[in-house]
Amino acid sequence: MMAVSVLLLLELCLYASCFVCGIVAAASLTIVQGNFGGLCMLYGHVSYNATAKLVGVQTSTSASLCYFVSAISIMVAVVCFSLSLYGVYMFCMEGEMRRERVWMNLMIVVSGIFLFFLLITGCMLKIGRDTLCDSITKTVPNITRCEEVQSRKWVGPLQGDRIYTNLHKSETAVWVNFFFWLIIVALVIVQRRQTSGAKLIPTPAGALFGESGATAGETEPFFNRPPQ
Numbered sequence: 001m002m003a004v005s006v007l008l009l010l011e012l013c014l015y016a017s018c019f020v021c022g023i024v025a026a027a028s029l030t031i032v033q034g035n036f037g038g039l040c041m042l043y044g045h046v047s048y049n050a051t052a053k054l055v056g057v058q059t060s061t062s063a064s065l066c067y068f069v070s071a072i073s074i075m076v077a078v079v080c081f082s083l084s085l086y087g088v089y090m091f092c093m094e095g096e097m098r099r100e101r102v103w104m105n106l107m108i109v110v111s112g113i114f115l116f117f118l119l120i121t122g123c124m125l126k127i128g129r130d131t132l133c134d135s136i137t138k139t140v141p142n143i144t145r146c147e148e149v150q151s152r153k154w155v156g157p158l159q160g161d162r163i164y165t166n167l168h169k170s171e172t173a174v175w176v177n178f179f180f181w182l183i184i185v186a187l188v189i190v191q192r193r194q195t196s197g198a199k200l201i202p203t204p205a206g207a208l209f210g211e212s213g214a215t216a217g218e219t220e221p222f223f224n225r226p227p228q
Helices: 002-035 063-094 101-139 146-151 163-197 205-209
Strands: 040-049 054-061
Touching: 002 040, 002 063, 002 163, 040 063, 040 101, 040 163, 054 063, 054 101, 063 101, 063 163, 101 146, 101 163, 146 163
Parallel strands: none
Antiparallel strands: 040 054
16 A cells, blocks of 8 residues: 555656646747747748848748647646646545546546647657757858857847747657656556455455454354254
């Protein structure tokens, strides 16, 4: 029972960590989108005005792409926050947290869904950021690394002083979230196997030491008892 409690505690800590990762991923991407007037810079391309030495936006992706990535991160964060809050409530009010086998099966399904969408959003952030960085290094002169564009001046009202930092932070948070959910799936599977291996029918204490746990009167046949 102690091992199960430790696994549950670790699982709750992972839920809290996933909540933080989801908020960081969504907030970082939203900041970039806000600094560029609502434009989604994933898979975008930049332009450069050599006369004014200003970096601008040549093309951008549909804003729904960034909304989708942020929505997935927020959805995962809300679910993780709810699970963490429920776990803390159960520990504080009842002193333990019991879960049925059906609940564990449901958690495995939910974890699989979250892993699928986190994998998609992580790849979108990775490929989208690499596409933008490739455009920056090829278009803006005297830049060999993407983060160097943060020190350049952008066409107003664009604010690109932290574009690479925030995109990188959002991508990192999604991949860390993905890794945490892999651990959560493993923990739920271990607890599910422990629950299925436990005995469903309680055994009398005396039977553990070779005793029958019943008196002679209890084991005597009811209809064959001698008259009193």
